[in-house]
Amino acid sequence: MDPISKFMVDHKIPIGAWGKAFFGFLTDNFDTVFRAFSNGLNFLLDGLVDILLLVPPVLLALVIAAIAWLLQRSRPLAIGVFLGLIFIINQNLWKQTVQTLVLVVAAAAMAMAIGVPLGIWAAHKPKVYRIMLPVLDLMQTLPTFVYLIPVLTLFGLGNAPGLIVTIIFVIPTAVRLTHLGVVSVPKSIIEAGEAFGATKSQLLWKVELPSALPTIMAGLTQSIMLSLSMVVFAALIGAGGLGTEINRALGSRRIDLGLEAGLAIVVLAIVLDRMTRIGVGGKK
């Protein structure tokens, strides 16, 4: 090794050690808090899954198809949703699908609940957005496995840590699309609102959010899709569902099981995507 490189390596900045120390500090001091949070979340998610599994599968599929009809007022879509779910029941993957569905919907909902307000804030304060941007980039590009480890040490195994890593991965999309939607509100209609005496909150609720709604809804759809893409990783730290099946198929090299579970995820993705799409404002 040349002297310069050797000098540099000898004076390595201990980022890894710092991180380890930080998480060590968290586990040593707040372990009970994290565990309690994790247990509570697990209890909620598992309870929801159990309740949904009490309903006969075909009936639940019908209910979901009915929701699809309510959201989109499209009969072909409702029929398609129902047939897709029947296919999953037929593949004997219903239980896993319900687990995945609960995880995905919960993660997307949480990500939107956190991401939309952050996005609005960032849109109103360009400075905030400038600070937020690198953090969002980090959340999206840091390899998932890297934050599986600390989440695992803090929250243990189960659905809760799976939900948390999924939310971390999805929030940036919710923030970005909300930000995009709000900053692209035409200046002319904002001025119209101001000229007629809107307060700040009236401007937000009556002008900015309705105008940004199509983009925010695209954010919801994207959040759901990204959550689905995380189910395999979430399964690695104990979240149940279709991801677990795929991991098992990988471990035992079972092409058939992998294909079945993979197709079930695709069907679920298409169903959720079509259900949450909305038209451009004013046309519906």
Place this chain on the structure above:
Amino acid sequence: MTVAVDFKNVDIVFGADQAGSLAMIDAGATRAEILEKTGNVLGCAGASLTVHEGEISVLMGLSGSGKSTLLRAVNRLNVVSRGQVLVKDGDKTVDVVTCDPATLRRLRQKQVAMVFQQFGLLPWRTVEENVGLGLELAGVPEAERKERVHRQLKLVNLDQWSKKYAHELSGGMQQRVGLARAFATEAPILLMDEPFSALDPLIRTKLQDELLQLQAELKKTIIFVSHDLEEALKIGSHITIMEGGRIVQTGAPEDIVLRPANDYVRDFIANVNPLSVLTAWNVMRDRRDLEHGDNGWVWLDRRKTTRFKIDDHGLVAAAERDGKPAVWVSCADVEGQSEEAAQVFWANPGTSLKTVMLAMHRSQTAPVALFDDQSRFVGAIGIRDVLSAVLRR
């Protein structure tokens, strides 16, 4: 006449270095100099203008002349750097520049409404929901809101379209929705920022006519921004011409056309047809400037073809043309008259120059007399007066 809006030495600067820019304004610097030195953009400088109740005051200028900037100071869409913008608010006057947010909101909801060039309609709302926006923001209860919205839609002939979305309407109709939205708040002051510029010429003319009709009924105070002088001359009771952020000239339409303050204004009016603004009053020679003969006779023209005998009350007692007695006939009847040599037409001060010219044409270029509303002789127009007015010499 009551003052509705009063701009007092208004300076508007966009940018961070307000103090530096204001100092440069005081030193008489131009917009380009201020931009170079401070990086700030001069919106307008030293603008003073009084707008009375019930008049249509037009702000004119090329793009970038500061006309919209000044208009938008009235409801503080643009923040004024220095100066006052006094707006009538019921019995008192409010300085928009310094008033607190609550007062500003109330002014915007109740006193000052605005119509935008790009309409500014909310695309996800129906026509009636758009028209009701101002009332909704002001917290007007739904039943009353519906009733008032409906009334406004009737006024602009859009009641058939109330359930449509804005984007389903043509541009002209969208701007009618914009007008109805502004009228719905019943604000006495209306700001119109190039409202018809985005429309095609035919629709524009039609909406101008509609606006004038509505104005005759509603008698709002309107501040209207335009870059089209024909439009300004047509609808404005006062015209203010701006250049580079400063007011160059303010006056009645015919003042602008007859007495342009500088070359900028002259360029502006170069392509305007003077016949569309000038009246007999603007071109006549006063009675005292005419050549007087004996026994109360007055020559109407320089060529001495036509003369009137004026009695002690200022009324015409006799007329003579080319040495023969003549009759005097109102210009209003010019179409119905046969072409005889022995008649002299008369007009009122408000008669358009076009009518005067028609009368001259019918009477073999005889001069046209001017009577006031008590039929007293006040002056005359000869062919040379007409030619010099049209040619602006």
